[in-house]
Amino acid sequence: MKQDLERYPVPDPGVPHEVERFTDVDEAAGRRAYAQVVGLLALVPVLAIAFVVVYFAVPIDAQFVLFGALFKAHPVLLGLTGGLAVLLVGVAAIHWARTIMGDEEVVEERHPAGSAPEARAAAAEAWKVGVAQTGLGRRKLIGSGIAGGLGILVVPALVLFADLGPWPTAALRKETVEKTIWAEGVRIVNDVNFKPLRAADLEVGQLVNAQPINLQELEGVALQQAKAKASLIVVRMDPASIRVPESRQDWHVNGILAYSKICTHVGCPISLWEQQTHHLLCPCHQSTFDLGNSGLVVFGPAARSLPQLPITTDAEGFLIARSDFTVPVGPSFFERDSSRDFKEGDR
Numbered sequence: 001m002k003q004d005l006e007r008y009p010v011p012d013p014g015v016p017h018e019v020e021r022f023t024d025v026d027e028a029a030g031r032r033a034y035a036q037v038v039g040l041l042a043l044v045p046v047l048a049i050a051f052v053v054v055y056f057a058v059p060i061d062a063q064f065v066l067f068g069a070l071f072k073a074h075p076v077l078l079g080l081t082g083g084l085a086v087l088l089v090g091v092a093a094i095h096w097a098r099t100i101m102g103d104e105e106v107v108e109e110r111h112p113a114g115s116a117p118e119a120r121a122a123a124a125e126a127w128k129v130g131v132a133q134t135g136l137g138r139r140k141l142i143g144s145g146i147a148g149g150l151g152i153l154v155v156p157a158l159v160l161f162a163d164l165g166p167w168p169t170a171a172l173r174k175e176t177v178e179k180t181i182w183a184e185g186v187r188i189v190n191d192v193n194f195k196p197l198r199a200a201d202l203e204v205g206q207l208v209n210a211q212p213i214n215l216q217e218l219e220g221v222a223l224q225q226a227k228a229k230a231s232l233i234v235v236r237m238d239p240a241s242i243r244v245p246e247s248r249q250d251w252h253v254n255g256i257l258a259y260s261k262i263c264t265h266v267g268c269p270i271s272l273w274e275q276q277t278h279h280l281l282c283p284c285h286q287s288t289f290d291l292g293n294s295g296l297v298v299f300g301p302a303a304r305s306l307p308q309l310p311i312t313t314d315a316e317g318f319l320i321a322r323s324d325f326t327v328p329v330g331p332s333f334f335e336r337d338s339s340r341d342f343k344e345g346d347r
């Protein structure tokens, strides 16, 4: 004992005297607390339904002004209804635990970690007592309210799946992710000043970041989406130093070739160009493409060659596309057909 006092000079104050809660001593207060918990839970389905109604009924671009600031109605109302529903479940659970559940204070003596069968039986008995103390046996509405409230919250969560977009059928993919604004006759322009590129102005070893001239006709989201797919790099190499397969003989102009600027790994824009080796290096994960050999992957995690854009010149000598890309640009996606990608040994 003396040793303990030296080591722990502050005496154990013990468990403080239990103060009874107002809901334990006042039966009417207990009933009021019960009604409050049920009331809170009853609001949850109302808010969940309101969430679904807002999702479908409020126009996506509706706005309102509050305190001089402009807000988008759709996300604000969804946040309010969905957030309040979850909050009410939490508030009801806390209120229930603090005012209705059993409030008995217990002291658990330390014992060996491995429980004896008697201890396990005692624990099971204590669990039953605990369940009885929750009041769920007598006040079934709370249990039903929580189960129903949480259950119905699945509905708003499921509704949000609609935001994943339409089902990507082959026809839809063909008009969206597998299509760019490149087309026959579209001029290739400099990415910075939007001036058309004249074949005669490009020097051997030069790389130019480029875009289709019709990108200027777009704006907003449509512009960003089109640019993300159509971005191009144009390089000029000595025709004697590159390999051009039979099927792509008319895809270049005296060693000027055009490739997608979007890495086929996970879509980073690329333009780190090694003039001597004709290699193009992606800065994200070091995939390396051989632009002197149809964009084949020579290193790194990219699994597909860089899509090449067939090009030629118009009557004024400006570079133009012969068509859109012949394969989808950018990273792979689940339904993508990779059979038409250029591979080692293709002619």
Ligand code: FES
Residues within 6 Å of the ligand: 263, 264, 265, 266, 267, 268, 282, 283, 284, 285, 286, 287, 300, 301, 302
């Ligand atoms: S995005 Fe280019 S290597 Fe990963």
